[in-house]
Amino acid sequence: MNATPLRGALLAAFACTLVGASFTANSVLGAYPYAGGQALRYGLAALLLLPLLRSRHGSGLRARLRTLTWPRRVRLAALAGIGMVGFNLAVLAAERSAEPAVPGVFVGCAPIVVGVLVPTLEGRRPSRTVLYAAGLVAAGAFTVQGWGRTDLSGILFSVGALAGEVGFAVLAVPVLRPLGPALLSAAVCTVAAVESVLLGVLLDGQRFLRVPTGHEALALLWQAAVVTVIGFVCWYSGMRQIGAERATLFSGLIPVSAALTAPLAGTGTYGVGQGAGSLLVGAGVALGSGVLARRRRAEGNATVTGGVRGGHATPPFAGPPANGGATRHDRLTRGGAG
Template identity: 30%
Template sequence: MNNHMKAYLAMIVAMTTVGSSFVVGKWIVEAFPIYLASGLRYGLASALLLPLLYLAEKRLPKVGRKDMGVLFLQSLTGVFGFSVCLLYGLQYTTATESGIITSTTPMVIALISFFFLKERLSSRQWLGILFAVFGIAAIHLLSGDTQEIVPGVPAWVGTLLIMAAVVGEALFTIFGKVLSYRLSPLAIATLVTVLGFVMFLPFAIYEAMSFDFTQPTAADWMYIVYYAVVVTVVGFALWYYGVSKVPASTSAVFTGVIAISALLLSYLFLKETFHWGHLAGALFVLSGIWITARRTEARTIEPSASSRMEA
């Protein structure tokens, strides 16, 4: 197996773990309060990433005040904000729809870059964004799935929360571009994970004070471990191995695996109902990813692996 094939396989597995996080997230929010679950996840991930960073770079990075401010914004949007919006969103919508919507991140990055960074978008990028909009619309308009998962809360509330999570992830990636010239991807991922843990800690302690820790089953605890170890740490390592071997525009296409894996795993493990709107939405989003990723290599903002591993 040549290096390119190994890279492709690594990125497929990495993005499949992200797709699986929507299924596992569904199970987690049924067993744990959201802030406590996130605190446990990022605490465990921090405990693994810190020694990994030290072993890989032989030292902990020195971070200036300005860079620390950027890291704080990254963690606030792409770790704390992303996780809260995603887990609350999973309470009000399906894992299938969440995975498809989250796959629109490359197009959202392009749109934010246009409005706030004044970057020019090509006709291909605008077409990719349009396909993403069509995909999200197809999920609701063609599936006819408007049933409330939580009584009294419309299904579109879940969609808006997942979209808010996508915006957080997109901002994470854009902020990360500022640091990418001074800090390694592993250093950025480790530091924002630690900061995310610190942000969640007071809320996690508050929820822990009234939580019955005998209630979760052994499987429930394993979901937390899976979220922290497989999605956050292993998935990160596989993704960055992959993107180090292939062009950024190529790796961006592999983010579509999130939608495919979320779709299949949700049907398999959560027994979610198949809707043609899901298939149509996934095809629109995948087409949008492919069209957007075909832009000129030099103008690509790489979808951040570390943000995706926060999913």
Template identity: 40%
Template structure:
């Protein structure tokens, strides 16, 4: 693949971050991407008996092929990483995709799903604070306040659950990996763009997940996947990986990690909302309260101009 980048598609254009239109688009992209991620909760309930690491390998392989197919059909060229960019992308794939899934799968064996969900709910704070610490700058006060409020709202939506010491450890691993998915992509997003970061991290994750799958579930586990499993993998590949990744990384370029991170609060809200048409489960008072708190946090954290860079 060529290292020369042809004109990027509109979804991959960072635009001018300080323009209101660019900020609004970034917010819409991030919210839509996180809504896609939230929809995975409904799909995940259908694959609890499947060899999960093997299924994730199929998911990422399908997503990589889909991204490559889109690039070929549209004439877009995927930029080849250079030098240390390979290491950043390997970090995105290893931490944000492979280890994240390992943490979730192993974590639910020691903790109720709500515990893992609460860990993920704390991601906005890391995405706001870590870049500021790395650059020795003060994080924007509205973003910090908004992140705290969004986290509190997401915790109300998720609820609390029982766990043991190992469950806490896996929850912290999931938190670090979820934040790393975005933070490790930041150095390479300016040149590779949302499409390049998505494609390279996904094919790398395919390789890593295949190794984990073979080691834990055996090389023949793929033959045990039934039609429902494969349809779930296809949905995860198209909606939760290809579309969500492109929307998310485009939003991060437009908003920065801190403001974009606030929109992760959409995930538990969208998951709860989907429970109504899919399972007939009407959200309880705490979910409604948490949704209102998330909305308040977004209003606080997203106000004002998005800083350059």
């Protein structure tokens, strides 16, 4: 793979692996007020991102902030409300009447929805390769998690969690390039913290916030510093480089990472089903990210350039394919027309 797409794929994979490995921290926060925990997590994350903003943007930070027109501000509010606060609330509500695997299976379908929705909104046809890969990823996520007990309420809230996961990627697309990953992460964390405070006051009044225990404080710090600051910046950096469609394929690594780390925390086992599902996810990611196509192309190029050793001299004026060939391939890799 080229350096930039490879780096983008690795960043997206790392971000999703962090999210999957954070499920143990989520279980520690089960008794902490939901909205208060979200307000602390996102507020602390926004503060931790400030030094990164100064080092990356410096004096240009104000110029980037001036690009936040009112339509973009509304989009940021929707991104925070739907993709962050709303997503977490939907998962929490779903797990009141459904086993955790149920919202996990629905969220695992996000690559399919994003693979159709993003190109449609941009006026182009969805990539068949990405859709095939998304199907493999969704099947793998289902195999890893299985299907648990639920009712109609659990299914509806799980659909809401799916909408939140899709919104987290789709709503960010138009504001990612002008703001950049770090500023976008800081902006949505700030907005999400404010929205969480308002939600907490509305639902729980003054009880929405309390002093966390030692274990809860460590879990909140992990969620803020590692999952949110590092995870968000890596996710949006990867998405900017390989596109929302391909980046969302890596969300299939979330249940795989959770399954791999569950035995270490004593909260689950890793068996044949999890192994088979992990292979399906890996196959889908490899297919959709372009690894297999690029490897075949590289092998083909090596055969052509090594033709002299095979007794077929390469013509002196033969070079790479016409400009359009390489350019179109790069467009496809970054989420262009399928």
